[in-house]
Amino acid sequence: MIKRLFRNPQAILGLALILIVLLAALLSPLLAPHDPNATDLTKKYVPPCPEYPLGADELGRCELSRLIYGARASLGISVPVLLILAVLGLFLGALSACGGRVLDHILTFVCDTFISFPQLVIAIAIIGILGTGVRSVILSIVVAMWAWFARMVRSYATLEMGKDYILAARLSGCGTVKLICLHLIPNILPQFLVYLSTGVASSILMVSGFAFLGLGLPPETAEWGGMLSSARGTIYTHPEMLVYPGICILIAAAGFNLFGEALRDELEGEG
């Protein structure tokens, strides 16, 4: 499967984009020409030049350096968030689909309750209780989004549970845990991976929403969502300040989406 994946152009492109973002995050101190938080008001909005390849922002901070460091902050939040959401979603969704009617009703009711509130309201409430910081942001996004993931897994799992091979496995005496791990999860994983990959962009944008509201990460932190929000005021005078972080978010989201879809195709044997 891995060999086939590496022959798939979509997967290679997706992986290449993810690698660019990952390398930028890992090697940011080596790649960034300046300290991302070093201000120099004499360089306010300087146009691109050899010293500042992408120019400087309203505080004279190197835009390129902030974008490179931004990969670290954005992925540092998105990856743990998605890992937690994946585990929670798969566990609760599969449990809801296989655990009997009573458990399904209870979990569906809890999910519906969470889904009925806007995600941002839940997240703001959590941050309001726990205070700002990376941990609070991660926890608030997880609490705001887990119900969507669990619901999605439940719908995939319920569809799969109606198929004859699950029935055959049950009739043959396959236990619930084995059924979930060996037959159910591998078959819902392709669709779930694609859904998960779209979550990267959602979580980056959610963090940017927090930054806009003054919640979450400190304002000086170089983070794409925060940079996008703070550049909104200069959309007519310096639109490039909005475009650069936007392109970075696009690259990250496109990388994860392309790779997720290629992976789905290969897992389903269509690739």
Next chain:
Amino acid sequence: MRELCANELTVSLKREGKPLVDKISFRLGEGKSLILLGESGCGKTMTCRAVMGLLEKRRFHVSGSVSLDGSELLGLSEKKRAGVYGKRLAFIPQNPMTALDPSVSIGRQMDETLRLHTKLNSTRRRARICSSLLESGLEETERVCRARPNMLSGGMLQRVLIAVALSTGAELVIADEPTTALDVVLRNETVDAFVHLREKGAAVLFVTHDFAAALRLGGEVLVMREGTVVERGDVREVWASPGSEYTKALVRASALSKGTSYADC
């Protein structure tokens, strides 16, 4: 297996009183075949599912009795049922695409079934898988074993399911419209695989709406309509001289002409 016996088997929806299957009785012995024939919605699949104990208790009311060698099958717990199904009783559903796990290779799925129901070691399991695939008409055993279900055609998948039944030595095979989605050539090959199963001593409960498939398989037929049996007897005799108006209509509706020999079906 000596005999599968259904006595006054009745299935109804709990919310409605009208039975979906009404007091059906039959006996099916070793090396014999019994065909449930009729139009869509006449209760064929419901009868199969009731025999298998697959109907949800909260939705359906099942009465009467179904016994395998004298042991009652209705009302068996899931654990006890697992001891019967797979090993003694195999089920071949209508759509082979959903009957096999799409993410697991055919070889691994067959191996898992054998691991659950036999005490063979891996070498002997492998040999049994290959021989049963060959017996069911699949010659490229290595390729089939490596393939995932979406890499094989509908006809090949049906034969894989038959091979599973062969490999476990199932005494009773219940097939729910296994030829519906197949063209005539594949249909005939699939029915022949069931004939082979029967010749090896398995009892075959075969559900179809296709007279041609029923004639090719041979054996006793129950012609069903609206949950009841309207006619029963040897399939070739019923086809040659149908007693009820409904059977006559079914014969007329089939693409076969009266001059068709059984070998042509």
